[in-house]
Structures are given as C-alpha cells and as structure tokens.
Amino acid sequence: MNSIPMFLKNAKRDPTYIITSTPRSPPFHFFSFSFSFAAIKHQADVDAFFYSTHNLIMMSKVILILGAGPNVGASVAHAFASKGYKVALASRSQKESDNTPSQIHIPTDASNPDAVVAAFSKTKSLLANPSVVVYNVGALTENPPEDPLSLNLEESDFEKDLVINTTSAFVAGQQAVLAFKSLPSSSSKTFIYTGNNLNETIIPGLMDLGAGKSATAHIIRTAAAAYQDEGFKFYYADERTADGGPAWSNINGEAHGKLYVELAEVKEQGPWQQTFVKGVGYVKFPVDGAS
Numbered sequence: 001m002n003s004i005p006m007f008l009k010n011a012k013r014d015p016t017y018i019i020t021s022t023p024r025s026p027p028f029h030f031f032s033f034s035f036s037f038a039a040i041k042h043q044a045d046v047d048a049f050f051y052s053t054h055n056l057i058m059m060s061k062v063i064l065i066l067g068a069g070p071n072v073g074a075s076v077a078h079a080f081a082s083k084g085y086k087v088a089l090a091s092r093s094q095k096e097s098d099n100t101p102s103q104i105h106i107p108t109d110a111s112n113p114d115a116v117v118a119a120f121s122k123t124k125s126l127l128a129n130p131s132v133v134v135y136n137v138g139a140l141t142e143n144p145p146e147d148p149l150s151l152n153l154e155e156s157d158f159e160k161d162l163v164i165n166t167t168s169a170f171v172a173g174q175q176a177v178l179a180f181k182s183l184p185s186s187s188s189k190t191f192i193y194t195g196n197n198l199n200e201t202i203i204p205g206l207m208d209l210g211a212g213k214s215a216t217a218h219i220i221r222t223a224a225a226a227y228q229d230e231g232f233k234f235y236y237a238d239e240r241t242a243d244g245g246p247a248w249s250n251i252n253g254e255a256h257g258k259l260y261v262e263l264a265e266v267k268e269q270g271p272w273q274q275t276f277v278k279g280v281g282y283v284k285f286p287v288d289g290a291s
C-alpha cells in the first residue's frame with residue numbers, strides 16, 4: 001500500500017514517477033493510497049487534486065490560450081509546448097474528455113466574460129496559474145461599407161462582438177494580472193492579444209471588428225505602460241504583409257507561435273504594438289501611410 005508522503009518522496013526524487021505510477025485518465029490510482037478520500041466526493045475534485053499535485057511537483061510553466069482553434073491557437077500551443085509549457089486551450093468546442101496532464105481543454109464562450117474568469121479558475125485548479133496568456137478570439141459582423149452606422153443593435157451582433165473583442169479581453173487582462181501577482185519573479189508574465197491593423201486604419205465594411213480591436217489596443221497600450229515596473233508585459237500582435245498591409249486570410253499560425261514565444265522569453269516589455277512579418281519578426285510600419 002502506498003502513502004501520500006511516500007508518493008511525494010518518490011515523485012520528488014524522480015519526477016517521472018508521478019506519471020509512470022499514475023494512469024492518466026481517470027486517475028483512480030489515487031484510490032490505492034492509504035489516506036481517506038472521504039472529503040473528495042466528485043471526479044472533478046479528484047482530477048483537480050491529481051493535476052495540481054502533479055504540477056506542484058513538476059513546477060511547470062503554463063500558457064492559457066483563449067480562442068484556441070486550428071491555426072494561430074494550435075501553432076502557439078505547439079510552440080510553447082516545445083518550450084516545456086503545459087497548455088490550457090479554451091474555446092467553445094473544446095472537450096474536457098481530451099485532457100491530459102500536459103494539455104487541458106476548457107469549453108469557453110468568450111461572449112460571456114464570466115466564462116473567461118472560469119477558464120482561469122480551471123487552468124489554476126488543473127495546472128497552475130498561467131504565466132503566459134494569449135487572447136486570440138475575434139468576432140465580426142459586416143456592415144454596408146457606404147452606411148456603417150446602419151447596423152441595427154437588436155438585429156446584429158454588434159454588442160456581442162464588442163464583448164468578445166474587448167470586454168472579455170479586458171477581463172482576461174484583469175485575471176492575468178491576478179495570476180501574475182502569484183508567480184515568482186523568474187516567471188514570464190506575458191499577455192498577448194491577437195489583433196490586426198484596424199486600430200490604425202479603416203476597412204469600411206468592418207467597422208464592428210475595428211471598434212473592438214481599437215478599444216483593446218488602447219487597453220493593451222495602457223497596461224503595458226502601467227505594469228512594466230512590475231514585470232508584467234502586454235502586447236497587441238498584428239501580422240502584416242511585407243509592405244505593411246493586413247495579413248487577413250493568409251495569417252500564419254507558425255509565425256505567431258514564433259513571435260509569441262520570443263515575447264514571452266524576453267524579460268523586458270518591448271513595443272506594445274507588435275506589428276510583425278512572417279519570416280522577419282517585428283517591423284515598425286508608418287501609421288496609415290504617414291511617415
């Protein structure tokens with residue numbers, strides 16, 4: 001019969017012990033310990049105990065990606081996992097049944113800011129507080145280019161999109177600050193919002209998207225200045241073509257992953273607005289054609 005002190009001692013001596021001695025899912029192995037499980041009534045409690053104990057011993061770095069899909073989300077997850085990060089993926093279609101000790105999946109709809117708070121709580125309970133947070137969700141409702149103010153509040157998703165593009169990103173920033181405050185000084189403490197060039201220019205049919213991205217660019221710029229002495233970094237990332245135009249449907253996941261890892265690894269806050277080009281990295285472009 002194994003005991004918790006013996007288990008922890010073995011795990012400390014050989015961190016792989018916790019993996020080799022514990023089935024991944026469900027972690028029923030813990031029931032063989034000689035302590036009472038009377039206080040742990042639900043599978044979620046058992047999972048939380050398993051994942052948090054595992055993470056405590058492994059002292060893992062954790063990234064939370066909100067809006068984790070097949071392109072930018074997957075590439076950023078892969079780039080950070082290859083640097084030893086445990087990954088929390090949050091989006092509407094994630095399935096908790098896919099969880100492993102190193103990657104968790106959190107069903108999250110960013111149109112509800114409370115769901116963003118819940119995603120942070122889940123990340124903390126199953127992994128640890130994240131040291132890197134990526135807000136990659138984007139939402140848009142097209143408007144008639146010649147009559148942008150005709151969008152009807154009742155019939156369109158204008159308000160919902162603003163919540164997704166801005167309010168929930170603001171809440172994610174708040175949660176990130178709370179998480180960063182709990183981390184040791186050696187941690188990265190980096191928040192990255194995936195933006196586009198609409199904080200600097202207009203595309204007449206995409207006013208709704210531009211309103212949200214612009215508002216959040218302001219929040220990111222303010223946070224980058226305010227928290228830099230505490231070592232918390234905030235970035236608005238915007239992939240461009242080599243001539244400074246928008247990347248649009250050619251947006252490259254791998255280039256995002258590479259830049260985001262670099263931003264996380266550098267200790268000091270860099271330019272809050274990270275306009276970048278695939279294969280090149282950060283490039284400062286003139287605003288809207290101005291020099």
Ligand SMILES: NC(=O)c1ccc[n+]([C@@H]2O[C@H](COP(=O)([O-])OP(=O)(O)OC[C@H]3O[C@@H](n4cnc5c(N)ncnc54)[C@H](OP(=O)(O)O)[C@@H]3O)[C@@H](O)[C@H]2O)c1
Pocket residue numbers: 066067068069070071072073074090091092093094108109110111135136137138139164194195196197238239240246247248249251253
């Ligand atoms: N720089 C540029 O020119 C440029 C060009 C295009 C896009 N972008 C930006 O890039 C980001 C998206 O990149 P991508 O499409 O390549 O990423 P992705 O990781 O492939 O997909 C993003 C994921 O966000 C999730 N999502 C959508 N609505 C959500 C919601 N309400 N709550 C939670 N998750 C939601 C979707 O997954 P679920 O369906 O599972 O929720 C989607 O798969 C956006 O911020 C967009 O504005 C920038």
